[in-house]
Amino acid sequence: MAGIALPQQLEAPIKGTSLWRDAARRLVRNPAAMVGLFLVFMFVFVAAFAPFISPYSPTSGTIDDKFLSPSLSHILGTDLQGRDILSRILWGARSSLWVSVLSVTVGLSIGLTYGSISGYAGGWVDFWMMRVVDIILSLPGLLLTITIVLFLGPGLNTIALAIAVENVPIFARLVRSSILALKESDFVLAAHSIGASNRRILLQHVMPNALTPVIVQGTLALATAIVDAAGLGYLGFGPQDPATPEWGTMLTDTQRYLTSGAAFTALFPGIAIILAVLGFNLLGDGLREALDPRLKR
Amino acid sequence: MSDQVAGALPAPAGRDGPLLRVCDLRVEFSSSSGRVHAVNGVSFDVEAHELLGIVGESGCGKSVTSLAILRLLAKPAGRVVGGHVEFEGIDLLSLNDEAMRDLRGRQVAMIFQDPMTSLNPVTTIGEQLIEVVQAHTKLDRKAAEEKALETLDLVGLPNAKARLKNFPHQFSGGMRQRVMIAMALILGPKLLIADEPTTALDVTIQAQILDLIARVATETGAAVMLITHDLGVVAGMTRRIQVMYAGQIVETAMTDELFAHPRHPYTVGLLRSIPRLDDSGSRELIPIEGLPPDLTKLPLGCPYAPRCAWAIERCLAENPPLAMPGSSEPATGVPLGTHLAACWNPATDEEARAGVPASGHISAVEAAGRDRAATAAAALGKQP
Secondary structure, eight states: OTTTOOOGGGGOOOOOOOHHHHHHHHHHTOHHHHHHHHHHHHHHHHHHHHHHHOSSOSSOOOGGGTTOOSOSSSTTOBOTTOOBHHHHHHHHHHHHHHHHHHHHHHHHHHHHHHHHHHHHHOHHHHHHHHHHHHHHHHSOHHHHHHHHHHHHOSSHHHHHHHHHHHHHHHHHHHHHHHHHHHHTSHHHHHHHHTTOOHHHIIIIIIHHHHHHHHHHHHHHHHHHHHHHHHHHIIIIISOSSTTSOOHHHHHHHHGGGGGGTOTHHHHHHHHHHHHHHHHHHHHHHHHHHHHOGGGOO | OHHHHTTOOOOOOSSSSOSEEEEEEEEEEEETTEEEEEEEEEEEEEOTTOEEEEEOOTTSSHHHHHHHHTTOOOTTTEEEEEEEEEETTEEGGGSOHHHHHHHBTTTEEEEOSOTTTSSOTTSOHHHHHHHHHHHHOOOOHHHHHHHHHHHHHHTTOTTHHHHTTOOGGGSOHHHHHHHHHHHHHTTOOSEEEEESTTTTSOHHHHHHHHHHHHHHHHHHTOEEEEEESOHHHHHTTOSEEEEEETTEEEEEEEHHHHHHSOOSHHHHHHHHTSOOTTSOTTOOOOOOOSOOOOTTSOOSSOTTGGGOTTOOHHHHHSOOOSBSTTOOSOOOSOOTTOOEEOOSSOOOHHHHHHTSOOTTOOOHHHHTOSOHHHHHHHHHHSOO
8 A cells, every 4th residue: 555545634535425416406506497396396296185175176066156257266267067177277187197197107118128228239129129219200299199099099098108109219219329328438348347247237337327318308208298188188088087177178178168258267277287387397407407417517 | 589588488387378368369340431450460478467568559459459358349340350369278259258247357357548437427436346246256245345345445545435435426537547446356357457547547646556556466466468558657567568550569578678679660669759767868759750551451561661761672562470580480489578579670779779770771661752652552552
């Protein structure tokens, strides 16, 4: 050790700040991302506690109460069947959250696996796997989703699966490109040189480093899924059971009465969609900045 | 010739044969501009416990040789097209993947050039060290951690216990290289390949890291293949040096012998292009002119001929074998450490000191006309 050991006090233990903790710190400093996080938190909170915070049942109303303007008893007014719009929006958050989380989870896990195999295997495997992705991407997105929903029948789960199918190639490509870059990286070569197995290199060295863009894309995909779900709901592919409020379906239900003084019945579900989507988008952009190592000071 | 043979290493005791034997190794890369002949018939031995230096400029095939030994060439572009590699008598090129993986890290380990990028940024160094141990042994986590601590102590990383939980970005370059050395040595490999281990480091740290590599190699009994482009790096540290150019070994000798009596004009050029502290200030640095050959179109003759002031007609027509200076027969079966050079017209001691051929010699390349480039291009154009 002669001549090479540094004095101990110079090398005081440094607090174990991981990359993740670093990123979290940068995220907290970003006001837009914090607004996004707040909106997302509200959205999840509302979805989780809808039964407890809704002032009325979302499914029952009397026809006499239809199209009541916002007032103290019905803060956001009532719809054409006299149901409280606030309660329906709160319950509708559950549908949106369920569809977005399910579609992104399914799309992400399949896309992640598919893209990893493709990128890591390389060669002909990669070539053909990516051609399949190209084929899926060449189909118009909405057409593909509607076709899938038509085959599987309407409902929240089928909407989620249809959106997931759209997400798979996006995640697959993203993961593949990260992995292609990481495969050539020095630390992967170093891991090979110490005899780590392929499986271990993929799980321990490649994946954690490839995850950053996936997290960002995943957050943004949640936003897209909410819009897509509302769109499909609007087109009539939403839950057929009127007991399951869905924001897109709420828009359809009231569109014929927009000009007869009940514009608020469409306005409030619209705002709910906008806020939820905005929340995920702001958070996603914030994460992109926080997780990008090139932006590190 | 007896004075050159005198510097040879004593015959190894114990097991017959060298630790590593590389025989006529040829590596090609396929690229958009054609086949790149990166390594062209390289043969050498590494004895157990030996410190061997491999010197050459960028692109001379020194790193590719080491990656080929460990079968870590970038697939599918790079492949070994000829020759064989034996480690303790085992043919590495035909070994199955499983056995090869077990050999890496345990028997043969490697240190890379850039410690900044050679550690996984999202995993603690403790985790990465433990990974090496657990990939090869049945030790449990606790025992593996003990071993990691021991090795970090060995490489002089202060406060090792607390440092295990740190991430690579919390270390300086020199400290990271220490961690890399620890990772390479943790299982006590018999051969350590250090690929430009100090190139990315501060000059002040370089000497520390070289000392460290030499010291831990001695302590653990590992042989070291030190790859570098810096003759100064190998001068103080290695016993034997190989100089590479365009994917071939052009000269090899014991370190002292090579520095005192360089024979190959390329070695002479390398030595004359670096400043030396022990020389008087009057010595002029002589750069080597020109560029290394295009490895997609290897010349028919000696690849160094177009840049060589010593070049004679024969150099452009015929690639010289690695032989005893003055002989044109390829040297085979000579003791390790014998001074060999691949040159038809080697430099004399006097010429080596002057850095230029004796007066009156006109390089064959220049003699062929003022348009040196045209001649060289013509010579380069012919495929062997």
